[in-house]
Amino acid sequence: MDKIKGYVTGVNGNMVSVKVEGSITKNEVGFIYVGDTTLKGEVIRVNGDIASMQIYEMTNGIKVGDVAEFTGEMMSVQLGPGLLTQVFDGLQNPLPDLAEKCGFFLQRGVYLDPIPNRDWDFTPCVKVGDKVRPGDAIGSVPEGLFEHKIMVPFGLRDKQWTVKKIVDAGKYNVRSTVAVIEDEKGNSKELTMVFSWPIKKAITCYDKRLRPDEPLVTKVRCIDTFLPVAKGGTFCTPGPFGAGKTVLQHMEAKNSEVDIVIVAACGERAGEVVEVLKEFPELTDPRTGRSLMERTVIICNTSSMPVAAREASVYTAVTLAEYYRQMGLDVLLLADSTSRWAQAMREMSGRLEEIPGEEAFPAYLESVIAAFYERAGKVRLRNGKVASVTIGGTVSPAGGNFEEPVTQATLKVVGAFHGLSRERSDARKYPAIHPLESWSKYTGIVDMDLVNKARAILFRSNEVNQMMKVVGEEGTSSEDYIIYQKGEFLDAVYLQQNSFDPIDAAVSPERQIKTFDVLYDILMTDFDIEEKKDIRSFFNQLRQEYLDWNNTVWGSSEFEAQERRLIDFYKSKARG
């Protein structure tokens, strides 16, 4: 089939208008030939025979009359073994390979194959005559820690296909044919280990979507106990600059109990990606004892990289996540930051001269954000396995004001809200998640009734604190003062967590349940102390004992000894 061609009629920033000779599909990918480089772009509007393309590169040097060529395919990613441990840009270009080829700088118009060209040990799991459907496995290869399932491409017609040929177990190149399948009309299809999938289309080759009801353990106390996240759920982390969004996400990426983590650095600082790049290969995953990098894929389109590719990067990331879910794995996608992605949409919308909504964001902002988060989910696959994609996105609201459109649109669709506050980060209270303003609709590892009672004390404590600012300590009753101290205590020993301390950085769910029990008992105990001075010094001592407990190794004799000391100490002051 001849490729549809066209020629450039106009350039405005990264939007190029092309007069097309032939038919054209919205969102199909095209290339523009500029001298000896080709620039990739996507058709985002068609008007008569003029197609508006957003170009994923800088548009310098494009002339009116330059030739354009269309592929007939939507913006897609390559799916196959070898994706793990890699670092891609928003268009799935492998960055280290690109560096090898082009040196320090990102040369435009260079597109490399994301799937490493190598052999894999293929083991078939179907035989000739078997019936398969798109998304069913025909075999597997070992990729690091996982059995990487080789599947029937999701893009084929959703019918029964018959396996006509399947190779024996052995070493095969990733692009060599491993099977031939045929539909009822006799159309046959050769399958390799690699196929492509359009990034803006959700993968739905599963049996059923389930309710996200199993907690996803992040080992951050404040999240797991108070503001839990569920496998297959969604959560967002808005916060002003300097509040520790990225540090918190890195903690989640390191410690979360999932099979695969996909980190999408979307329009943020390049330096932060470098930290992940240098740090993760050094860290070991406590679950497997292998390097953390072996379960990680990084999609990185940092702030100075082309804006249109930034828009694509979150979709690239979520598509990879869905691909691994299809193999029966639990995947966590962390996107930092979705505001930059929304801004990329805003830039494009402005160039298209669309009527702007609030703060010049396009009117479709909410529906696009909702559609993105809806790609998370816990599903039952056709083989009965349960797998999930969980999405956590940071939001960078302008001026730290949560009233802005991106934060509000995100809050409408997520299941948990971890709002970071400047006050807490200024006071060095990390993680700076605001315990009173944040919420979660999921159930965590601890009985939520007890958690809510603990939270109620936190609310009361905050009220007393506000009141004390007016009437002073002397105008506050001892009962109120104790409640205030209890709230401060809860904050200091449980909500705050030291991400640099080897023990405190990651707290197992068993330990959280145990320590929360003691904490809860302290909060509910009626203490028999009258003088404010004594109350203060009692809680200071109590805090010290509890923090010491936090710093002992779980299950060690020191842990038990310190637990005894702590309990003896507070029971001694308990009333009755």
Add this chain to the structure above:
Amino acid sequence: MQKVYTKIESIVGNVVTVRAEGVSNGDLALVGNSYANVIKLDKDLVSLLVFAGAQGVSTTDQVRFLGKPMQVSYSDNLLGRIFTGSGVPRDNGPALTENMIPIGGPSVNPSMRIVPKNLIRTGIPMIDVFNTLVESQKLPIFSVSGEPYNELLARIAMQAEVDIIILGGMGLKYDDYLFFKDTLERSGSLSRTIMFIHTAADPIVECTLVPDMSLAVAERFALDGKKVLVLLTDMTNFADAQKETAITMEQVPSNRGYPGDLYSCLASRYEKAVDFEGAGSVTILAVTTMPGDDVTHPVPDNTGYITEGQYYLKNGRIEPFGSLSRLKQNVNKDTRDDHRALMDAMIKLYSAFKESLEKKSMGFLMSEWDEKLLKYGDLFEKEMMDLSVNISLEKALDLGWEILADCFEPNETGLKTDLIKKRWPKELSVAEEK
């Protein structure tokens, strides 16, 4: 062949349009005698942004397309020279045309970046001790108009231990330009300095070129193994110039009139800060004035999301609160064993001083501890925070110990015992020894 076009279709703001063929996006053109940049193509209608401003451009003026993008000369001859935003000499030296390099080049591949690890000494205790500047860092100086931010930049330019300084001035008052020139000349730093200066009286379009010119040159020097420090003042003027152009081009404004791509615009400049493995580095210090001392104003707000921390300049001092160098942890563990601990202790005590000060102003009774803190706060502000203080990092740390010893008993500082034994400048009393 250069074709000459003589029919200008429209002149709006600083943008002229002309009908022409075979023109590339981003190319340079001459409108009359002044340079212009192709910013939009629509069939044969070409929009040009005239650097010198469209004032006085006539519809019969000649337009010539040069067939190349905006470039700047790069060689050692640049050192000691002063140029305008479009690269024309401001001093009386010759125009440089050799070895032209394009400006606004591609971004560095993130996988080629390395973790920054060298500090840059400035001789200013509030920077060196409390928020260390790190090679390849990008840091803004948030400040209100009227603060001595240009004096601070000039001092850093004179004292910083780097090979080359590039000063990009945007919307500078002419006095300030002369101040920079004189100060650097007097200190003998001019020979390692290159200046791209846009003064407030110059055409606004040139203002938008200054960062690109400065950073393109800086990047080349860094690739040639030089440690380059780029000083930009003031990025708010740059953003305002971008706003002006965007509005002329009838772009939909997003926040307070600024274009929707303000973040990308600033980021593509700031992200030029880099440490090249096996070569030099680019470090960026940029002044961002906050209109009305409002950190949520779009320019400082977007900047804060891009940069690796910020210095707050307030009342002629770098504020310890609010100022932050995100990369200081990478370097301050290797300077001296007491650096981190002393830094934390002094800041905590200064914060306690602020509380005491507040109590005092509300008329509460001052305890003995409060009095100590008040004394400490005064000393700290005078000897450490004052911008005229100019001492090395080690001297500053020693001074820190002396201030502490002047005001407090060792156990009041919250410092670890072994550090106190090693560094406390006064004789420890017998009781303390135990």
